[in-house]
Amino acid sequence: MSDIYLDNNATTKVDHAVVDVMIPYFLEQYGNPSSIHKFADGVARGLKHARQQVQALIGCEHDSEIIFTSCGTESNSTAILSAVKAQPNKKEIITTMVEHPAILSVCDALEKDGYTIHRMPVDKAGRLNLNAYKNLLSDQVAIVSVMWANNETGTIFPVVEMAELANAAGVMFHTDAVQAVGKLPMMLQDTKIDMLSLSGHKLHSPKGIGVLYLRRGTRYRPLLRGGHQERGRRAGTENTASIVGLGKACELALEFIEYENTQVKAMRDRLERGITEQIPHCFVTGDMNNRLPNTTDIAFEYIEGESILMLLNKAGIAASSGSACTSGSLEPSHVMRAMDIPYTAAHGTIRFSFSRYNKMSEVDEVLKVMPGIVATLRKLSPYWSGDGPVANPEQAFAPTYS
Amino acid sequence: MWDYSDKVKEHFFNPKNAGAVVDANATGEVGSISCGDALRLTLKVDDDSEIILEAGFQTFGCGSAIASSSVLTEIIKGMTLDEAAKVTNQDIADQLEGLPPEKMHCSVMGREALQAAIANYRGEVWKDDHEEGALICKCFAIDAVMIEEMVWANKLRTVEDVTNFTKAGGGCASCHEDIEAILEKVLAEKGEKFDPTAAPVVAPVKAAVAKAPLTNLQRIKKIEQVLESLRPALMADGGDVELVEVIGNTAYVNMTGACNGCQMAAMTIAGIQQRLMEVLGEFIKVVPATEMSKLVSIEVA
The missing domain is CATH 3.30.300.130 (Fe-S cluster assembly (FSCA))
Known part of the structure; x- marks a missing residue:
């Protein structure tokens, strides 16, 4: 059995067709697109084509609304810092408690500078309260930044509706869509979303390339200043090969978006059903009815995630965990805490995330080993006895805090 | 993934003495479920010789927590309680051929479970003697609680002070922002304001220009x-x-x-x-x- 990769929300394999279109930009068309000689004369055309391929995937009106950046994180930082810099009188930001650190850390830093950050909570299924959101919108808010889909649970937020509400209140709206682009159909020109971040390596293009979509007419301040690249909105010599690769990856993603929502979803569903039917005391986290088609996040109670990952890895299976130990922090994932998942389960969450490269036979392989792995670790757990959890687990084992 | 030693992997994949000792007469339970590590250690101690005849562990935790528990039971079997009381967390880490700095607390948990079990056997109540915080300085393994205590105890004012007193921040310097946050917090609690340019608390002793070697x-x-x-x-x-x-x-x-x-x-x-x-x-x-x-x-x- 070859190794099984179910960690596609972390990063993806680069598609072979993507590598193929990139190679000439390393070896032949390596000229600087700003230069006027034959080593560069095809590069500008390549970039233009890539811009149009990205445009097609996200459905924006103009290809000039695409700004190439180095990654999703840069796009996120640029979006938020641009909004606050362009509107110096507005001192509030609205976001959620379950955003990626690429948003939360920027907000934390701005909070130190005197900004008021509204971090909207979520319910046990990871959903937002839109009425509470409406009440937060005001002319004091510089920007709303809400992720399109959550990286851990796959839960989708109603960003199109939220952008309409923000627009009506005269507030700029940004969405971190790195997990959603290529998995959910989108037509940005029909929305009121002002800015959107996407990341190449989440959709089978290389790491080190991202995009900030910037709606025409949106007030903007660059993060990196320098040359005239990207119309002066993001200085620095273009990462030509990766941009062309990202373009190809977007073209492929558009082609496979239906496959993603049928075949990939079928694999995810089969794995999820198989695990929850075979293994007692585990449950799916997030909004079951409104999720990315490729993601399932399952909490295995009374055991710890890193241990599960180590045993999975030994069996040749790659996945992720929201446990504290995988990150080196003392708390389990902030997403699990925000959903009020009990500690005995939050530390044992495993995220399986699929791509179009996975096969149904791989699902069966995972289903073969998963019950044994969970049983092995539960045998070691002070919360487990025989075939089930000890009665009143929280009372039966109440260790001295150390 | 962590860079675990082969020994850690060996004890994780094939843990020794897993499960509770059936007729145990000493139990130690330590850890924190919120932090994702908790351990119950059960011992069977011979009442005459005080020799640990059997040791078993039940652990909720990561790979190194399970490995630390497993190796602990191997270390202490056959020891007297007095000998076992001298086992340090470093002994546990050494037996595992080292642990990543973020994971040293797993070995500390092992030692504390042992001390709690010994106290339990002797009818004493074991009290945790330290609190552990989030790891701040990865170069020298200094956590937030230790830095906070030092800031309080020594009236530290700047990152440089903290480095002089705890070593935290003296390596790669990536934790300086976190240390500043701690200083801001503690100084605010004391009603003071953090000033990065404050004079050092203890003027560093200048190296004596030794003309002749010291006797x-x-x-x-x-x-x-x-x-x-x-x-x-x-x-x-x-x-x-x-x-x-x-x-x-x-x-x-x-x-x-x-x-x-x-x-x-x-x-x-x-x-x-x-x-x-x-x-x-x-x-x-x-x-x-x-x-x-x-x-x-x-x-x-």
């Missing part, structure tokens, strides 16, 4: 002076240091009180050594006095 007597006097200046910081942590012997450029010290067996002892010794070198302006090696026995036996041989 042994001068060296001992200076070492005593430096230890005296460091003592308040150690005592704030419930520990102390005692100079036992100086042979050439090697100073043998006893770490006492809370420093004895503390996971930070090695770190503290390194800190003392650095300060001594700064002040004496020559190379000084600081070694635990326990190493002296080895030295003597070599000389005899």
Whole structure:
């Protein structure tokens, strides 16, 4: 059995067709697109084509609304810092408690500078309260930044509706869509979303390339200043090969978006059903009815995630965990805490995330080993006895805090 | 994924003594479910000899927590309770051929479960003697609680102060922002404001420009002076240091009180050594006095 990769929300394999279109930009068309000689004369055309391929995937009106950046994180930082810099009188930001650190850390830093950050909570299924959101919108808010889909649970937020509400209140709206682009159909020109971040390596293009979509007419301040690249909105010599690769990856993603929502979803569903039917005391986290088609996040109670990952890895299976130990922090994932998942389960969450490269036979392989792995670790757990959890687990084992 | 040693993997994949000892007469339960690590250690102790006949563990935790529990049971089986009480978290980490700094607390949890079990057997109540916080300085394994306590105890004001007193921030410097956040927080609690340009709390002792090499007597006097200046910081942590012997450029010290067996002892010794070198302006090696026995036996041989 070859190794099984179910960690596609972390990063993806680069598609072979993507590598193929990139190679000439390393070896032949390596000229600087700003230069006027034959080593560069095809590069500008390549970039233009890539811009149009990205445009097609996200459905924006103009290809000039695409700004190439180095990654999703840069796009996120640029979006938020641009909004606050362009509107110096507005001192509030609205976001959620379950955003990626690429948003939360920027907000934390701005909070130190005197900004008021509204971090909207979520319910046990990871959903937002839109009425509470409406009440937060005001002319004091510089920007709303809400992720399109959550990286851990796959839960989708109603960003199109939220952008309409923000627009009506005269507030700029940004969405971190790195997990959603290529998995959910989108037509940005029909929305009121002002800015959107996407990341190449989440959709089978290389790491080190991202995009900030910037709606025409949106007030903007660059993060990196320098040359005239990207119309002066993001200085620095273009990462030509990766941009062309990202373009190809977007073209492929558009082609496979239906496959993603049928075949990939079928694999995810089969794995999820198989695990929850075979293994007692585990449950799916997030909004079951409104999720990315490729993601399932399952909490295995009374055991710890890193241990599960180590045993999975030994069996040749790659996945992720929201446990504290995988990150080196003392708390389990902030997403699990925000959903009020009990500690005995939050530390044992495993995220399986699929791509179009996975096969149904791989699902069966995972289903073969998963019950044994969970049983092995539960045998070691002070919360487990025989075939089930000890009665009143929280009372039966109440260790001295150390 | 962590860079675990083969020994950690061996104990994780094939744990020894997993499960509760059936007729145990000593139990220790430590850990914190919110942090994702908790351990129950059960022992069967022979009532006459106080020898640990059997040891078993049940652990909720990551790979290194399970490995630390497993190796702990192997270490203590066959020991008397007095011998077992001397097992340190460093012994556990050493047996595992090392742990990543973020994971040292797993070995601490092992030692504490053992102490709790011994206390339980003797009818005593074990009390946790330290609180552990989020790891701030990864270079020297210093956590937030330790930094906070040092800031309180020594009225520290700047990142430089914190580095001088705890070593935190003295390596790659990536934690300086986190240290500033701690300073801001603690100073706010004291009703003061963090000022990054504040003068250092203790003016660093300038390295003496040694014209001639120090005589042994001068060296001992200076070492005593430096230890005296460091003592308040150690005592704030419930520990102390005692100079036992100086042979050439090697100073043998006893770490006492809370420093004895503390996971930070090695770190503290390194800190003392650095300060001594700064002040004496020559190379000084600081070694635990326990190493002296080895030295003597070599000389005899």
